[in-house]
Amino acid sequence: MPNFNLDAKKGxxxxxxxxxxxxxxxxxAKELCERGLxxxxxxxxxxxxxxxDYPTANKHxxxxxxxxxxxxxxxxxxxxxxxxxxxSTAHFWMKExxxxxxxxxxxxxxxxxxxxxxxLLWARQTQRWSDLDFEGPARDGYAxxxxxxxxxxAPWYSHVEKFSGIAGNYDGLPxxxxxxxxxxxxxxxxxxxxxxxxxxxxxxxHLIHGRCAHVTEPQEIHLQQGRAKCQHxxxxxxxxxxxxxxxxxxxxxxxxxxxxxMTLRTHAVVHSIIFDEEKGSAVGVRIxxxxxxxxxxxxxxxxxxxxxxxxxNLILLNSTxxxxxxxxxxxxxxxxxxxxxxxYRGQISARSEQFSDKMSKGKNPSHSYIPRFRNLNRxxxxxxxxxxVGFGSSxxxxxxxxxxxxxxxxxxxxxxxxxxxxxxxWMQGEVxxxxxxxxxLHEELKDKYGIPQLVLSCxxxxxxxxxxxxxxxxxxxxxxxxxxTEINARDSGSAPGSDIHEMGGVRMGNDPKTSLLxxxxxxxxxxxxxxxxxxxxxxTATQNPSLTYMAITARxxxxxxxxxxxxxx
Amino acid sequence: xxxxxxxxxxxxxxxxxxxxxxxxxxxxxxxxxxxxxxQRLNLEKMVDTFLPETDTLGAVQLNIHRFLDKLIANxxxxxxxxxxxxxxxxxxGIAQDTFLKSFxxxxxxxxxNILLGLDNEDADEGKSFFDFSKEQVILxxxxxxxxxxxxxxxxxxxxxxDGCVDVPEVPFKV
Numbered sequence: 001m002p003n004f005n006l007d008a009k010k011g012x013x014x015x016x017x018x019x020x021x022x023x024x025x026x027x028x029a030k031e032l033c034e035r036g037l038x039x040x041x042x043x044x045x046x047x048x049x050x051x052x053d054y055p056t057a058n059k060h061x062x063x064x065x066x067x068x069x070x071x072x073x074x075x076x077x078x079x080x081x082x083x084x085x086x087x088s089t090a091h092f093w094m095k096e097x098x099x100x101x102x103x104x105x106x107x108x109x110x111x112x113x114x115x116x117x118x119x120l121l122w123a124r125q126t127q128r129w130s131d132l133d134f135e136g137p138a139r140d141g142y143a144x145x146x147x148x149x150x151x152x153x154a155p156w157y158s159h160v161e162k163f164s165g166i167a168g169n170y171d172g173l174p175x176x177x178x179x180x181x182x183x184x185x186x187x188x189x190x191x192x193x194x195x196x197x198x199x200x201x202x203x204x205x206h207l208i209h210g211r212c213a214h215v216t217e218p219q220e221i222h223l224q225q226g227r228a229k230c231q232h233x234x235x236x237x238x239x240x241x242x243x244x245x246x247x248x249x250x251x252x253x254x255x256x257x258x259x260x261x262m263t264l265r266t267h268a269v270v271h272s273i274i275f276d277e278e279k280g281s282a283v284g285v286r287i288x289x290x291x292x293x294x295x296x297x298x299x300x301x302x303x304x305x306x307x308x309x310x311x312x313n314l315i316l317l318n319s320t321x322x323x324x325x326x327x328x329x330x331x332x333x334x335x336x337x338x339x340x341x342x343x344y345r346g347q348i349s350a351r352s353e354q355f356s357d358k359m360s361k362g363k364n365p366s367h368s369y370i371p372r373f374r375n376l377n378r379x380x381x382x383x384x385x386x387x388x389v390g391f392g393s394s395x396x397x398x399x400x401x402x403x404x405x406x407x408x409x410x411x412x413x414x415x416x417x418x419x420x421x422x423x424x425x426w427m428q429g430e431v432x433x434x435x436x437x438x439x440x441l442h443e444e445l446k447d448k449y450g451i452p453q454l455v456l457s458c459x460x461x462x463x464x465x466x467x468x469x470x471x472x473x474x475x476x477x478x479x480x481x482x483x484x485t486e487i488n489a490r491d492s493g494s495a496p497g498s499d500i501h502e503m504g505g506v507r508m509g510n511d512p513k514t515s516l517l518x519x520x521x522x523x524x525x526x527x528x529x530x531x532x533x534x535x536x537x538x539x540t541a542t543q544n545p546s547l548t549y550m551a552i553t554a555r556x557x558x559x560x561x562x563x564x565x566x567x568x569x
Numbered sequence: 570x571x572x573x574x575x576x577x578x579x580x581x582x583x584x585x586x587x588x589x590x591x592x593x594x595x596x597x598x599x600x601x602x603x604x605x606x607x608q609r610l611n612l613e614k615m616v617d618t619f620l621p622e623t624d625t626l627g628a629v630q631l632n633i634h635r636f637l638d639k640l641i642a643n644x645x646x647x648x649x650x651x652x653x654x655x656x657x658x659x660x661x662g663i664a665q666d667t668f669l670k671s672f673x674x675x676x677x678x679x680x681x682n683i684l685l686g687l688d689n690e691d692a693d694e695g696k697s698f699f700d701f702s703k704e705q706v707i708l709x710x711x712x713x714x715x716x717x718x719x720x721x722x723x724x725x726x727x728x729x730x731d732g733c734v735d736v737p738e739v740p741f742k743v
Binding site: 058060061062067069070071072075106183186187188189192231232233235268354356357358360361362363364394398402405406408409410411413414416417418482 | 608614618621623625627631636639640643645646651654662677681682684685687703707708709711713714716717721723724725726727728729730731732733734736741743
């Protein structure tokens with residue numbers, strides 16, 4: 001009699017499993033497949049194939065059936081947000097009820113549950129960390145020391161930058177190391193002016209071109225991926241048919257598929273990682289199929305957890321066994337703790353009276369950027385760390401009046417003129433990870449897949465409030481020096497998470513007593529499980545995080561293959 | 570000259586009678602508001618009053634009355650649909666009270682005066698009906714292919730970005 005269980009297990013066995021197909025999961029898949037590992041990629045949502053599954057990518061405004069508004073029955077699928085979601089990107093939003101959570105404190109958790117994850121929706125800004133960031137916790141006495149330094153990651157930054165295509169300017173700033181850049185997007189007249197004003201008034205402050213994952217000069221490696229030059233459509237979040245910006249869908253996943261080593265399993269909601277008590281290691285992943293609601297198991301030598309920061313926490317917390325009753329690798333009880341994110345509360349806008357004889361042409365999918373200047377080389381304020389600033393002034397507003405009705409209104413609508421240059425700045429502050437900011441499993445409540453609901457309990461601290469105040473003061477001063485008018489600096493008071501940069505909970509560190517992952521992103525106590533998405537972050541620095549996840553993932557994936565080849569995994 | 574201008578009218582694709590092959594999403598059953606013939610005519614005349622045909626096309630030529638019907642019927646909750654239909658009745662009521670005629674049979678200046686009478690904080694429901702209708706007509710008109718491709722610098726694929734160029738001395742579209 002054939003052993004069906006054994007056969008099934010054989011058919012469900014791979015060399016590696018990657019949980020999640022987003023920005024970091026795509027990189028894990030690419031590296032593992034290229035190194036010859038038969039790799040199963042698990043994605044809880046539906047497939048989104050490059051180009052073919054971008055249904056709105058080429059639609060003109062007048063081609064949306066309801067002018068962009070969703071019909072009521074589609075609005076209802078998204079709950080309260082439904083009325084505000086535009087038809088052009090509705091297909092990439094998570095539907096209401098897909099994963100219920102408990103907000104013990106308000107937390108805006110944005111999830112991209114489809115193949116490609118949030119890499120379809122991201123803001124595409126990509127800056128390297130420097131040792132001023134990696135050494136931050138050690139210098140300023142928070143979190144734990146990072147087990148890696150810039151030199152550990154630098155070659156991997158280069159590795160992922162060359163493949164992804166990063167536009168940027170060589171600025172030579174120690175706090176924001178240069179990368180492998182394609183030519184940057186232009187700065188506008190106002191941005192150039194602000195750049196000069198800052199340089200003339202502040203020694204440590206610099207306005208630079210945004211560094212972003214857009215192919216401005218396609219190289220052979222991008223053409224091989226089937227990607228072309230960015231066309232400046234600024235319709236990125238509909239999916240880009242040119243592959244002009246980096247997404248897992250346009251880049252890493254098709255590359256991995258081409259090796260013949262990747263199997264993509266969609267509608268696979270990961271329940272937990274299976275730990276084998278006898279082997280003392282993880283042996284596979286248990287999923288719930290979102291269509292038939294049945295449980296399935298897949299097996300592999302190594303597992304990469306790239307489910308997105310908070311969902312990776314959830315999966316590990318839910319991976320319990322006699323050895324790990326509190327979650328996989330969680331001997332010290334710190335799993336799910338020290339969650340942090342970026343503080344985007346500080347906002348500022350103003351008008352520029354200058355350059356009325358100048359304008360811009362075309363569209364800029366990026367913006368400019370001011371790297372962190374507070375507490376850079378020494379502590380100088382009453383708060384820890386600092387903030388970077390995104391700054392935008394790409395085009396003059398178009399002005400027309402809406403006054404009157406009839407012929408008067410018509411004349412007004414046709415009387416379009418160039419308006420003023422407006423400028424805006426947004427804060428990207430480092431949030432200090434503290435133990436009380438945490439996620440945990442709810443003891444009773446489950447989601448529709450029978451998976452415990454995640455309780456989110458994160459809040460601002462006084463350090464964040466002080467930083468917002470300083471941002472508003474400093475930016476106002478800089479705007480005044482630039483001659484901007486109608487300056488409006490404000491604290492948006494937004495909830496944690498609205499930055500979509502949530503990190504931590506499974507932090508890296510040297511000491512298994514105070515961290516979950518070692519310097520290679522292996523769980524200290526379960527070495528064949530690697531966590532390389534935002535969950536692994538010991539601290540957040542001020543940079544947009546995706547590039548660092550990519551580099552950390554590529555580094556860990558290559559290490560994992562080396563370890564397999566050395567017989568250690 | 571008109572023939573050389575690009576014209577696509579709002580709502581074409583929603584009307585199987587016009588272009589049966591172009592219903593974009595078969596899962597969406599496109600509904601219409603439950604309007605009487607009079608309400609339908611008044612909607613058309615209201616849209617025409619906001620943006621009449623002049624030396625350029627008006628809102629009715631761009632089918633914006635049919636677009637609004639479809640938009641409100643499919644994308645707004647029932648209470649708001651009712652408020653909108655009530656607004657159309659309000660126009661009819663004022664026309665009957667003032668001119669002893671139907672709104673749709675009035676000349677443009679009388680129709681303008683009725684609508685402007687609603688553009689007044691004291692008009693309560695009338696004011697919100699006026700504001701909503703005007704905004705929707707403006708949105709639809711300024712997103713139309715006719716308007717964007719003929720009267721603005723609309724370009725789906727600019728292909729590049731120059732951050733600082735001189736404002737041309739000759740007239741240009743913005």
